[in-house]
Amino acid sequence: MTYPENYRYTKDHEWVSIDGDTATIGISSFAQSELGEVVFVELPEVGTKVVQGKTLCVVESTKAASDVYAPVGGVVTAVNTALLEDPADLNNDPHQKGWLVKLGGVDVAELEKLMDAAAYSSHVD
């Protein structure tokens, strides 16, 4: 499994991709594989303020509900509402179409605590 080079990763298997001060967040391929088929996603309201490391949203498979933690802090500007009806993209394309939340007003310095693709690859192997 290759992990996108320009993303950053947490030890809890979230990924974050930065564009200016906007962050797009999802869960890694390893995470979706561990979860199994995702059947429900709970997403935050646009405008919610989030803090790095706190619960951002929840993904639920038949086996269990799993908290997704914010890799960086910011304000929710968009959520992937398509997943509410059909979460299949989360399993099938977790790094692109399966994105969960976009945050604005992100402090890029918070990224420094996170792993790059190579480090994350070793972490899950």
Next chain:
Amino acid sequence: MDKTTLHHTPLSLVHEAAGAKMVDFAGWYLPIEYSSLREEHENVRSSAGIFDVSHMGEVRVAGPDATSFLEYVTCNHVARLDIGQAQYSAFLNDQGGVIDDIIVYREAADRYLICVNAANREIDVTWLKRIAEIRGGRFEIDDVSAFLGQIALQGPRAVEVIRCIPELRAADIESLKYFRFKSFVWQGVTCIAARTGYTGEDGIEFFVPQEVTSAFWDLLAANPLVTRCGLGARDTLRLEAGYPLHGHELKSTVLALESGLAWIVKFEKGEFIGREALLRARDQGLLHELIGFEVAGRGIVRHGDLLRDKHGEVRGEVTSGTLTPTVGRAIGMALTAASWVGLGDSVFADVRGRSIECRVVKLPFYTAVKRTKLANYG
């Protein structure tokens, strides 16, 4: 998980080598999933699946006083059993709670095999021996679990699978009626086939001595009609069929009459452990009952979630719950205040701070006889 500290069935390493996802289940190294839960579950309902249930315990009770002893320590009517017949039953404590749910097989007039849950085996055997010592009587209790593996073959096409195996054809296993069993010989070893199961489908549960369990598993697995299944699918299948699970619906602290077992409590047979307590409880009015529900809102309601009425008062607790492939929605069972709700009523589950609406439905959720999904409101 350190697999070296866990108990292994004769098949644990076979599952591991086949790439199944392995877990610690009550101290046993077992597969939770072989390919995918959904695929395994659906194949059992449409074709056939096999499950390694070798972790279950087997206890033999034999001797001239075996029948009267078992009448005393179980709640169902043992003396009614024909030779070659089995019955679902339970060991109850003095308060009428469930120590374990079991199947009793009558092998001879005074010889019985009892299948018990893996997690309760030691408790059960200690309890039986303690009572035997106090009561006395001419019989022996033997824990034979270490010698026997067990494989469940379940599904509408299980019969076709059986037809492919010469020894099973020769023993006419196919003609076994529901809850009847007989022995057969395979590779020189005596095994038992019983028409029982925990999935709501037709099928056979095989007791196969541990020296040939692996070879018998391979033989069944080689049939293209058969899917190898893990414990995950076992749970979704039994939940759809409305079958209770010890540790969830059944507990030593919950009365047998309140957890869906009234149908196996035979007061008329005479004295048995728990009889007085259950009669008293029944006469005073039972305080709890087991209900089935479907989730009407978004989400899955699980074991341990609280159920509230529309005023927010807690009136029950979920004993089992998950999303099930055949019914196609999240369902569950719960222990609630007696007569709180009727079929079709709404109840509200507390799930991670959210309130999810559920609807009370009739059990079971699925029945193979009609081959339809049931979402009954009365």
